[in-house]
Structure formats: C-alpha cells, structure tokens
Amino acid sequence: MKPSSLALRLKTAIVRADDGLLMRSAFFGLLAAAGAFLFTDLREMSLAQAPLPGHDPMTTDAPVLPPALTDGTPQAPPVDPDSSPEILRQPMRFELLTGGVLKAEGSIDLGAAERFAEEIAARGEYVQAVSLNSPGGSVNDALAMSKLIREKGINTKVASKALCASSCPLVFAGGVAREAEQDAILGVHQVFNAGQDRPSPEQAMSGAQSTTARIARHLEEMGIGNGLWINALETPPDRLYYLTPEEMAEFKLVTAPVATAKQAD
Incomplete structure (x- = not known):
C-alpha cells in the first residue's frame, strides 16, 4: 500500500x-x-x-517557494510573494514598525529564537504583534519563538503576499490572535531534524x-x-501544501476569517 x-x-x-x-x-x-x-x-x-557540520539547509539552492503538492504537474503558489528569494534566504532579522508590530523576516536560522527573545526583552511590552515573512528553517527555534509569543500574550499576522511556510506556521500558531491578510501565503510540508552528523x-x-x-x-x-x-x-519536503482561507479557519490557525476578494469589495 x-x-x-x-x-x-x-x-x-x-x-x-x-x-x-x-x-x-x-x-x-x-x-x-x-x-x-x-x-x-x-x-x-x-x-x-x-549534511556537513554546521550546514544550514536554507543556504542551499533549493527553491524558497516550492511548487504546490499535486497529483500531476507541480503548480505554482497561489500568488507570488512580494519579497525576493534573496531576502527570504537571509537569517531572520527583526524590525520594529509603528503600532507595536515587530516584523520578523528571513529564514529561521539556528539562533533565531535567541535573537527574538532578546528583541522582546529589549522592547518590553511595546510589541503587540509579530508580522511574519519567512520560508521556515529550524524547527527547534520555531517552537521556542512560538512558545515565547504565547507566554507574552503577543498576536501574530502574515501580511498580504508575505510568506509563512515550512516551520514558520509553528511560530504563527503561538499568537493569541492570529491574522492572515488576503493573499497571505501559508504552507506546510514534512520537516525533520537533520542534525550535524551523519545519522x-x-x-x-x-x-x-x-x-x-x-x-x-x-x-x-x-x-x-x-x-x-x-x-x-x-506533503514531501520539496513541495508545499498551500492552505486556503477556508482551511486556515477550519484548522483554527487563524482566529478571524481571512478576507477574500469578494469580502474586500
């Protein structure tokens, strides 16, 4: 079978x-x-x-945005992200925006959770929401970031044409309130801990x-x-299962309905 x-x-x-x-x-x-x-x-x-010691899978030439999982020919993602692959491949960096929004952009590299915790500690209670734009990366760091977000009572969001894929939805899940704007790109696939030595x-x-x-x-x-x-x-690691707005609501990944083109008019 x-x-x-x-x-x-x-x-x-x-x-x-x-x-x-x-x-x-x-x-x-x-x-x-x-x-x-x-x-x-x-x-x-x-x-x-x-993998070689210290190897980071996000620095390879693998596509940042894999094709959708299909029974036949792989299909493109529902929309093209605004950010270039070069930006998304860079180690995650943080930028404080207006309204208490902390933008987290780039791959979730080893050590991203530690830098994120330092940002949250430095900003105090000013950070109200984390806006994600990431192709994923380290599962351990993603889980640590997610737990800290929930512990601090922070919200999460994925902006229109921003990407949150692979391990990034684990971070998104930590938000108390979770918002995906229209045309936000969220996707999941199999992940595993590659480690540093040949297992x-x-x-x-x-x-x-x-x-x-x-x-x-x-x-x-x-x-x-x-x-x-x-x-x-x-879903194999070289594909993504792109979530529809209906699935995001069904799985309780978002806490409010995702706006559709019809609703936005």
Whole structure:
C-alpha cells in the first residue's frame, strides 16, 4: 500500500469519527505511520548525502517557494510573494514598525529564537504583534519563538503576499490572535531534524518521530486543529501544501476569517 493511500484512509477516518478518544488514537496512529514512511526516505537521504557540520539547509539552492503538492504537474503558489528569494534566504532579522508590530523576516536560522527573545526583552511590552515573512528553517527555534509569543500574550499576522511556510506556521500558531491578510501565503510540508552528523537510519527515524510528536503536541497546546499537520505529513519536503482561507479557519490557525476578494469589495 502506498504511504499516501494509508494517510488518506486514516485522515478520512479521523474526519468521520465523532468520539474524541477515537480521533486522538487515529491521529497518533497516523503519526506513527508517518514515522515509518520517513524512515525509508531518510535512510535513502542519509546514505546518499549527509549534511556537513554546521550546514544550514536554507543556504542551499533549493527553491524558497516550492511548487504546490499535486497529483500531476507541480503548480505554482497561489500568488507570488512580494519579497525576493534573496531576502527570504537571509537569517531572520527583526524590525520594529509603528503600532507595536515587530516584523520578523528571513529564514529561521539556528539562533533565531535567541535573537527574538532578546528583541522582546529589549522592547518590553511595546510589541503587540509579530508580522511574519519567512520560508521556515529550524524547527527547534520555531517552537521556542512560538512558545515565547504565547507566554507574552503577543498576536501574530502574515501580511498580504508575505510568506509563512515550512516551520514558520509553528511560530504563527503561538499568537493569541492570529491574522492572515488576503493573499497571505501559508504552507506546510514534512520537516525533520537533520542534525550535524551523519545519522544511522535508526537514529534518523527516531529523530523524525520525536520531532513530529513535539510539533503535534505543541499545536494541540496552541489550540490548532489536527488536520493542519496531517496535511504536512502527507506533503514531501520539496513541495508545499498551500492552505486556503477556508482551511486556515477550519484548522483554527487563524482566529478571524481571512478576507477574500469578494469580502474586500
């Protein structure tokens, strides 16, 4: 049976289930199955080419904005982002805007969470919202940033034609109020902890399962629906599952409806 077929069947079971315990059991069953699928992929990757010490995947020539996940020919993202790939590839930097908005732009590099914490500490209570424009990066840093945002009672937003992909939605999920403007680009896909040394296949599988469980638990604590990360688990790392405004609301990723062209008129 193909991985995507099994994931689809489990996803259907979760949607149809009315009992909360059954939903939770089925969801974590999917996480376990996803770990097995990742084991095969990571085994091939680790045997083919291991990351060099200190390697940052966001500095490679991989596309900043991967094509959408489709059954056939890959499709472009719903809209083109305003920022260039060069800007998005740079290590995350912070800029204080008017109205208590702290703009966080660039890849979530190792150490981004520490710099973010320093910014929040320096600005005191002036920061009311964090505006994200990032292709993702370090999962550990993204989770740390998200937890600090919720702890400080800060809101999050993704502006029109700004990008929040890969691990960036984990940061976005930390906001008390979460806003995605019309034409904001939010997308998810499989993530794993690459590490600095060549992992054995068993270590790679263990790391993938541990990372997946940490993400699932964090999203649950933030009040985000399980369906968000199910779509991530079904999407290869070289693709993105672009979220529609309806899905953002369904998964409780946003706390207010995303404006559509019809609503904006």
